[in-house]
Amino acid sequence: MSGFSFNLLKITDPSRFRLGQLIFSRNKQEKILDTPNCFVYTMRGSVPHLTPDNLQIIPVDSLGITLEHFLEAQPPTSTHFMGGIHKFLNLEDYLLFFDVRDSSKLLHISFNTDKYVSVVTNQGCRKVTVEEYVRYMNIYNPDIFASISDLITDKNPSLKRVKKSVDRTLNWLDETLEQIKEGIHVFGVVTGHDKHEERVRSAQETANRNVAGFVLNGFDLDVTSKERLDLMKISLKHLPKNKPRVAYGLGAPEYVLLGIFEGIDIFDASYPSEQTSLGHALTFLLLENGIQNEQEKFIDLWDNKYRTDFRPILNGCKCYACQNHTRAYIFHLLVAHEMLATVLLMSHNLFHYLQFFKDIRKSINNNTFTNNAMQFIRASNITDEIDIKPNFNYRNY
Amino acid sequence: MKSALTWEIIAKCSTTKARVGKLILPHGPVDTPVFMPVGTQGTLKGITPKQLEELGCQIMLNNTYHLGLRPGQELLEQIGGSHNFQNWSRNLLTDSGGFQMVSLLKLAKITEQGVEFQSPHDNESTMLLTPEHSMSLQNSIGADIIMQLDDVVSSLTTGKRVEEAMYRSIRWLDRCINAHRKPDSQNLFAIIQGGLDINLRKKCIEEMILRDTPGYAIGGLSGGEEKDIFWRIVTLCTDLLPKNKPIYCMGIGYTEDLVVCSALGVDMYDCVFPTRTARFGNALTPKGSLNLKSVKFSKDFQPIEKDCDCVACKSYTRSYIHLQATKETVGCHLITLHNVAYQLRLMRNIRQAIIEGRFPSFVKQTFKDLFGSEEKYPVWAINALKSVNIDLLS
Numbered sequence: 001m002s003g004f005s006f007n008l009l010k011i012t013d014p015s016r017f018r019l020g021q022l023i024f025s026r027n028k029q030e031k032i033l034d035t036p037n038c039f040v041y042t043m044r045g046s047v048p049h050l051t052p053d054n055l056q057i058i059p060v061d062s063l064g065i066t067l068e069h070f071l072e073a074q075p076p077t078s079t080h081f082m083g084g085i086h087k088f089l090n091l092e093d094y095l096l097f098f099d100v101r102d103s104s105k106l107l108h109i110s111f112n113t114d115k116y117v118s119v120v121t122n123q124g125c126r127k128v129t130v131e132e133y134v135r136y137m138n139i140y141n142p143d144i145f146a147s148i149s150d151l152i153t154d155k156n157p158s159l160k161r162v163k164k165s166v167d168r169t170l171n172w173l174d175e176t177l178e179q180i181k182e183g184i185h186v187f188g189v190v191t192g193h194d195k196h197e198e199r200v201r202s203a204q205e206t207a208n209r210n211v212a213g214f215v216l217n218g219f220d221l222d223v224t225s226k227e228r229l230d231l232m233k234i235s236l237k238h239l240p241k242n243k244p245r246v247a248y249g250l251g252a253p254e255y256v257l258l259g260i261f262e263g264i265d266i267f268d269a270s271y272p273s274e275q276t277s278l279g280h281a282l283t284f285l286l287l288e289n290g291i292q293n294e295q296e297k298f299i300d301l302w303d304n305k306y307r308t309d310f311r312p313i314l315n316g317c318k319c320y321a322c323q324n325h326t327r328a329y330i331f332h333l334l335v336a337h338e339m340l341a342t343v344l345l346m347s348h349n350l351f352h353y354l355q356f357f358k359d360i361r362k363s364i365n366n367n368t369f370t371n372n373a374m375q376f377i378r379a380s381n382i383t384d385e386i387d388i389k390p391n392f393n394y395r396n397y
Numbered sequence: 398m399k400s401a402l403t404w405e406i407i408a409k410c411s412t413t414k415a416r417v418g419k420l421i422l423p424h425g426p427v428d429t430p431v432f433m434p435v436g437t438q439g440t441l442k443g444i445t446p447k448q449l450e451e452l453g454c455q456i457m458l459n460n461t462y463h464l465g466l467r468p469g470q471e472l473l474e475q476i477g478g479s480h481n482f483q484n485w486s487r488n489l490l491t492d493s494g495g496f497q498m499v500s501l502l503k504l505a506k507i508t509e510q511g512v513e514f515q516s517p518h519d520n521e522s523t524m525l526l527t528p529e530h531s532m533s534l535q536n537s538i539g540a541d542i543i544m545q546l547d548d549v550v551s552s553l554t555t556g557k558r559v560e561e562a563m564y565r566s567i568r569w570l571d572r573c574i575n576a577h578r579k580p581d582s583q584n585l586f587a588i589i590q591g592g593l594d595i596n597l598r599k600k601c602i603e604e605m606i607l608r609d610t611p612g613y614a615i616g617g618l619s620g621g622e623e624k625d626i627f628w629r630i631v632t633l634c635t636d637l638l639p640k641n642k643p644i645y646c647m648g649i650g651y652t653e654d655l656v657v658c659s660a661l662g663v664d665m666y667d668c669v670f671p672t673r674t675a676r677f678g679n680a681l682t683p684k685g686s687l688n689l690k691s692v693k694f695s696k697d698f699q700p701i702e703k704d705c706d707c708v709a710c711k712s713y714t715r716s717y718i719h720l721q722a723t724k725e726t727v728g729c730h731l732i733t734l735h736n737v738a739y740q741l742r743l744m745r746n747i748r749q750a751i752i753e754g755r756f757p758s759f760v761k762q763t764f765k766d767l768f769g770s771e772e773k774y775p776v777w778a779i780n781a782l783k784s785v786n787i788d789l790l791s
Contacts, residue, residue: 044720046727051734052712053448070720077695077716090712122724308472324447324484328476332439332468339443339726 003030004143004185004212006244010364016236016263019364022244024095024143026086031061031095035244036260036364037357038269039064039097040350041104045089048273049339049346052090057320058351062095064268066102067136068119071126075136085140097187098137098145099215100128103248104270106219108153114168117148130172134179141184144212146246147173149189151220162195166202170209177210185212187246190235194221199231203238214239216264218249225255226382233262253284253297253356254380257373260360272349276342279334281313281327282352286359286372295379299327301345306331319351320344399580400611401541404643410756413785414635414662417748420643422541423582424480424488427455429643429664430747432655432740433490434672438463439483442672443730444737446485452707452738453745456488456541458667461534462497466517470537478539489540490667492647493531493588496549507548509565528572532585536578544614545573547588552620552627559592566590566616567604574608586645588616589634593626602637612643615663619648624777628657632784635662652681652743656763657781659747660756671740675732678722680709681739683766687715689732694719707738757787764789 003025010019022033040047040063047055047063065085070076078088086092101119109125110118116127133148150168152161169191176186188211192199206214216235218228228249239245244266250259251271259267275282280298287295299306299313312322313330321330321344333341363369401423408417418429434441434449435458441449449457459479468482476482479489498505498514505514511527528546535543546569548562570587577585587610591597605613615634618627631646638644643664649655650668658666671681678690680701687694687701700710701718709718709731721728750759760782768774771790779789 043725043727045717046721046725049443049726049730051448051708051727051730053451053708054445073695077720080696081698081714081716088714088717090717307468308475310476320445320447324445328468328472329439329482329484332482336438336440336463336467338438338440339729340440340445342726343443343445343730 006213006242008242011241012364015261015370017260017364017369018241018263018265019361020244020265022095022265026093026095026143031093033061033095034361035265036256036267036360037062037265038267038353039103039246040354041268041270041273042066042069043273044069045085045091047346047350048276049342050350054320054343054347058347059354060094060350062097063091064097064099064103065089065142067098067100067128067133068102068121071119071128072121072123074126075132079136079139085142095144096142097246098140098142100133100146100148101151103217103219103268104274106151106153106217112150112168114171117150130175131179134176137184138179138181144185144187146187146189146215147176147211149191149215149217151191151217152193153220157193159195159198162191162193162198165191165193166198166205169202170205173206173209173211187211187213187215187244189215189217190239191217191220192235194223194231196234199234200238203235207239211243213244213246216245216247218247221249225250225252226258229255229258229262232259232264236263253286254377254382256356257286257360257377260369261373269350269353272353273346276345276349279341279345280349281330281345282349282356283314284356284376286356286363286376288363288366288368288372297380301327301330301341302334303331313348314352317348317352317355319348321348398574398585398609398611400584401580401582402584402611402643404612404641406640408752410660410751411754412757413660413760413782413787414632415659415747415751415756415785416662416664417751418643418664420664422456422488422584424486424541425455427488428745428748430655430659430744431456431665432650432744433458433665433667434737434740435460435667435669436483437669438467439479441737442676442733443726444733446483448708448734449485449737450487452734453741454487454737456490457485458490458492459538459540460497461491461494461531461538464491464538465494465534470534473537473539478537480539488542489538490542491535491538491540491544493544493546494526494534495531495546498526507565509568511546528569529576532573532576532578536583539579540583542584542586542612543577544586545570545588545610547590547616549617550590550592552592552617552622554592559590559594560597562617563590563592563597563601567601570605570608570610574610584611586610586612586614588614588647589638590617592617593622593630595630595633598630598633599637602634606639610642612645612665613638614645614647616647618646624775625780628661628777628781628784631658631663632661632781650740652683652763652767653775653778655740655743656747656760657778659751660760660782660785660787671736672733675736676723676729678728678732679736680718680732681736683763684769685767689715689719689722689728691719701732701735702739705735705738705742707735709735710738760787761789 188206309327645665650670
């Protein structure tokens with residue numbers, strides 16, 4: 001059995017934030033994913049815009065891969081490749097975490113039944129059964145995957161529908177745990193939608209099973225990030241402390257910080273990709289010793305004021321874009337609809353986002369996290385408005 | 398006129414007119430024959446300057462027309478030229494801007510003064526690109542090789558207009574030479590015009606040689622003319638142009654064209670083809686182009702090209718690139734990287750074959766790999782190569 005463990009290095013009471021290490025083995029080497037951290041977002045198994053040489057210069061440890069992106073053909077053509085998914089995607093040194101549906105958005109499509117869930121592909125709707133999913137995972141051999149779950153995409157579902165979703169998800173988890181081969185680790189998906197008692201039931205029942213960790217998918221909830229977090233809190237209270245928790249839908253930095261306060265260990269990193277598609281370059285910093293200036297969270301490089309700005313995106317940033325290129329050049333590339341714009345923005349945004357997590361870990365370690373994070377959160381305008389999800393499209397070149 | 402380059406012929410083919418040269422430009426050496434990828438707007442389609450450098454690219458093209466519109470001359474002056482703007486430390490070549498005006502803009506009108514065209518900003522006012530203005534723009538961009546403004550006519554045009562364009566190109570060359578502010582750091586190339594008319598081409602070369610520019614381009618071709626006439630014009634130009642100056646054939650990028658023109662004595666090429674075709678999912682190989690969008694590659698677990706050392710071939714199978722091709726930008730970047738690697742390798746192989754005295758057999762093998770059977774060899778290529786003593790069919 002491949003090595004896999006989760007060590008909590010530090011846990012704080014009464015607040016619940018934690019510092020941990022997810023230890024896994026890759027290429028016969030023991031590797032560590034320090035938490036809090038994120039699974040880097042991918043499209044069809046690649047970080048958007050980044051070829052492997054450009055990815056390599058960013059300190060990425062783990063990526064989230066989505067089965068939905070490979071399901072145009074069924075079974076996916078990649079299941080015919082015998083070297084495993086790490087090799088197929090040229091990601092042999094990384095921890096790969098699989099899920100069925102895209103962690104950045106949950107597009108409504110058709111319905112789920114006791115037998116299968118419906119997913120979206122470029123060529124329309126596809127159905128996946130638990131048996132198929134587990135079979136693909138046994139071929140792919142990822143490090144971890146999330147069990148298949150009956151996520152609700154209707155608005156205001158009835159209690160009956162939510163109960164059915166919890167039941168199905170638990171049944172599928174049982175089947176998964178029975179059929180999966182040794183060495184691949186399963187994270188159970190905690191559901192319950194917006195029904196308090198069902199969230200508790202789902203959390204408790206999932207915790208009773210032999211899972212390596214938990215996933216809280218906030219994207220089936222058509223609510224604000226704040227409400228999303230409030231609902232997740234209900235589940236989190238009923239999960240054991242010694243296993244890692246992954247959350248989707250808390251990508252903006254202030255929600256990452258709030259999520260960490262509630263005991264989330266790993267986030268989906270679709271945020272830097274979304275910001276890239278908007279032409280935004282991330283500039284927020286978790287500052288030590290509370291410099292309370294109005295800091296800009298990002299700069300919008302479509303803004304004409306950057307046309308003659310020959311500074312890097314962020315002074316002192318060690319990413320490829322900041323070390324080599326100016327705001328004026330990226331502005332030019334955006335305006336000229338040149339694809340290098342998103343390559344440079346993604347290089348910076350991903351680097352920066354990972355640096356943010358590094359700063360968070362350092363701050364927890366130094367016991368300054370509460371102070372720094374609270375100042376950051378206070379400076380952010382957290383509103384109750386529904387998040388407007390950009391309808392982003394990587395194909396507009 | 399003044400020159401900011403040195404040019405040394407290192408090896409000559411004993412059968413054909415092919416030659417290997419070392420061109421030293423202000424931003425470093427260029428081994429010729431060379432293919433120059435086209436980075437129209439100060440960037441090569443999605444590829445970072447670092448990646449391009451790692452591929453071994455020594456010179457890239459920028460387009461004056463596009464850079465003049467965006468980011469604009471003033472900004473380029475401010476930052477000290479296009480090299481600085483895009484952080485590219487190797488060589489650049491810019492065109493005059495005239496070709497884009499004729500090809501992109503419907504209402505371009507050519508007068509003795511220059512090319513008059515409708516402003517792309519408001520579609521009402523007209524703007525004028527003169528030889529002086531082109532030089533001023535190209536001086537601001539700061540490329541190592543710059544091109545004269547020429548009077549471009551379609552290669553299908555016949556009659557008086559071709560002659561007029563040829564003589565006007567000579568007059569505009571003189572105006573370019575006079576207006577050129579930086580002959581110490583930028584090399585102005587003349588462009589031979591004269592359409593498909595041998596006498597006009599001869600006359601043009603005669604006149605332009607007198608101007609003694611650092612290099613010469615063969616213009617007015619690749620516009621849909623018969624290939625069998627195209628190569629005759631190319632070989633006429635390489636015969637008549639001075640042997641101690643680099644010769645650049647504009648708009649050439651297909652494998653067979655590069656091999657044939659090198660045999661005819663051309664040293665430099667550019668074309669958008671390898672990078673454009675990549676965006677449609679086509680990967681170049683010695684056996685022709687693979688359309689990676691095609692379902693037949695969905696379970697093909699080989700690299701695009703065996704033995705290719707580009708990032709795409711080292712990292713991925715055709716099957717994976719098929720998933721990405723034309724759907725994600727990464728798919729496009731991977732095929733672009735491969736196609737540029739392919740073009741640069743082809744040129745490296747051409748040079749190596751000339752140096753090692755086996756160019757004729759290299760040419761034969763290239764055609765065999767590319768077309769498979771002899772019946773598929775293009776007649777014009779057979780004729781062109783026969784003129785330089787290579788019999789493709791023997």
